Amino acid sequence: MPLPKRESPKGKAVSLFVTCMVDMLHPETGLSVVQVLEYLGVEVNFPEKQTCCGQPAYNGGYHDEAKAVAIEFLKVFRDAEVIVAPSGSCATMVRVDYPKLFADDPKYLSEAERISSITWEFSEFLVDGLGIENLDGILPEAQSFAFHDSCHGLRMMGIKDAPRKLVGNIENAEILPLDRAEECCGFGGLFSIKLPNVSAAITDKKLASIKKNAADWILLGDVSCMTNMNTALEKRGEAKRLRHFADVLAEAIPKSGAKRGENPDGE
DSSP, rough: OOOOOOOOOOOOOOOEOOOOOHHHHHHHHHHHHHHHHHHTOOOOEOOTTTTOOOOHHTTOOHHHHHHHHHHHHHHTTTTTEEESOOOOOHIIIIIIIHHHHHHTOOHHHHHHHHHHTTTEEHHHHIIIOOOOOOOOOOEEEEEEEOOOOHHHHIIIHHHHHHHHHHHHTSEEEEEOTTTTTTTTTTTTTTTHHHHHHHHHHHHHHHHHHHTTTSSEEEESHHHHHHHHHHHHHHOOOOOOEEEEEEHHHHHSSSSSSSTTTTTTTHH
16 A cells, blocks of 8 residues: 655754664664755754654554553654654654554544654655755765665565665765565564574575675665674674665765755865
8 A cells, every 4th residue: 555645845854763773772873864964954853752663562462552652752753844764664663553553542643644744764755755866975985785675664665766776876886786685684573582483594594695795785774674684694703794874875975064065165
């Protein structure tokens, strides 16, 4: 089912929903998102009281508990014009699942639908929301990249081409194909805890395609998948690693503080 159309986010301030795993495990990725947005002249706010979106409880079937967490999310982001998250998984929870979660709760349904309508995953915000595919960036040296498509972002949000366009338009960046790019990494949140042996078998299958890939880095848009695969690679003594694509974008843009189109020397 296609997602409902929404208003253009151009010219609006962004409230960053950094997500739990980025906050706790890879805060540098959150900083990369802010760096790119500010480079593009986007005003970025960070609601400091934000916590979880409720996805773990929701996926586990604990909908009452998920609703309690989601209500807090609605309160924290009530003044947001646009919400951007560096995670297809968490963006899916807010964009797709909040209207379902509150379908029988008239007190919060309208606000859940409003919050849903203004929530964007980072790459789709840049490409589909702002219409920007080229950041005019350049990497300090030539690097090659392949992409893993995380399940929620791909299947629920339709995110596939946007991050490839953004990275592919960076000077010194080469995009290579990855076999089985759309196959699950085995994490699946609670799935990896409830069915660890099945999860590990799926991860092994995924890692086989990653290990033989010629790219310097494998990129993706979900820190949860990245953590799962990087941990597995490290345990196996493999050198290959995965990165969030936002960190590559941030690496490629000027560090002078100038916005795109400005001369960093002010001339």
